[in-house]
Amino acid sequence: MPSETPAFDLRAVVLSGFLPAALFAIGEGAIIPIIPIAADNLGAGLAFAGFVASLILVGELIGDVPSGVVVGRIGERNAMIGAAAVSVVGLLVCVWSPNPWVLAVGVFLVGVSTAVFALARHAYMTTAIPVHVRARALSSLGGVFRFGYFIGPFVSAGVIHLTGATQSAFWIHVTCCMLAAVVLLVIRDPATGARGFRKPTRASRPDTAVPATATTVAEPPTDTGAQFVQDEAHGLFRTIRTHRKVLLRLGSGAGLIGALRAGRQVILPLWAVSVGLDDSTAALVIGIAGAVDFALFYTSGQIMDRWGRLASALPCMLGLSISYFLLAWSGHLDARVGWFVAIAIGMSLANGVGSGILMTLGADLAPRDHPAPFLGAWRFTGDFGSAAAPLVISGVTAVASIAVASGVMGVLGLVGAGVLLRYVPRYLPRRLR
Secondary structure, eight states: OOOOOOOOOHHHHIIIIIHHHHHHHHHHHHHTTTHHHHHHHTTOOHHHHHHHHHHHHHHHHHHHHHHHHHHHHHOHHHHHHHHHHHHHHHHHHHHTOSSHHHHHHHHHHHHHHHHHHHHHHHHHHHHHSOHHHHHHHHHHHHHHHHHHHHHHHHHHHHHHHHHOOTTHHHHHHHHHHHHHHHHHHHSOOTTTOOOTTOOOOGGGSOOOSSOOOTTSOOOOOSOOHHHHHHHHHTTHHHHHHHTHHHHHHHHHHHHHHHHHHHHHHHHHHHHHHHTTOOHHHHHHHHHHHHHHHHHTHHHHHHHHHHHOSHHHHHHHHHHHHHHHHHHHHHTTSTTHHHHHHHHHHHHHHHHHHTTTHHHHHHHHHSOSSSOHHHHHHHHHHHHHHHHHHHHHHHHHHHHSOHHHHHHHHHHHHHHHHHHHHHHHHHHSOGGGO
């Protein structure tokens, strides 16, 4: 039988997939640089403000465990709508929090819901996009995420400047979550034509190039996003045990990449507080740095494809490490505000060079016949590093100072670069190194 490619409605995918993702990312990008500042305004010290900021990443790590089951049971669209609703609850707790402890609860709820939304979004795009354009679509989805982190701080800076209240930044994410939910409710699912909370059956979500005819039997495909993320989540800790050697060695390098990236999202707002920048100016500086990060996401892919994974991973780790050391050194200088701006941009430059490195390494290492469980374990490893870094920063700041915490992160960056240099050649073929 001749095969034909199913009709692909790009407009429907953009509206129902990319638009909610962009809205959610803009809202998240608006609040991340504000969380430590909001905690400081409620009376938290630098160390506890760092702890509160870390809870969004801790929540994401914890949310990674049940999110695959949730998405598999209620469907991708329903999971995204539900995650947006839970985010709104957490954000309203943040808005009306009377003290840093209540703020911490709200931030944790936002983190858990973010994990569910992110996994459901990945699953949704996997289902809706045909295989022959899926890689480009998922790569573009990563660009949408960075676009939100680029735009969000600018929106936050403008709103704080107009209202004079730091807590008003949380209303940006509330608005974005509600708009994302409305889009998901109103726009039809390109894979099924369904709207709203209807959960399509797996058999109604074809991802095959051969249509059913009178002489062929349409079998329920297994390549759906919901099934993929269920496979990722199923037996997570058993998968970690099975692949413990590569996860302990190269996975520890991935965890340190996640740690240095997540650490900058906490230490930059804390440093802005320590040098006396006002809330809107701090958000503006972080937004400008985000623009540099966003501009390099495609360049990073070209570097990896042309010169190998280490050509992206090592400059990323070394650049972030040097930036942390410079931040620690600049704390006593008269021009520390200028140094802060330059270092924030330098951190984003280093991070941008490594855009997509974790997903790429995971795809390189995953078994070809059944990649989902390994990818779930790989993502969990990276998320563990991301969640641990802000806790390290807040802990070291509590017992020493924020400058010492920055120095510790710099040392971890050098260790991570050494781990990658040692184990990437061992586990990847020469053409990918």
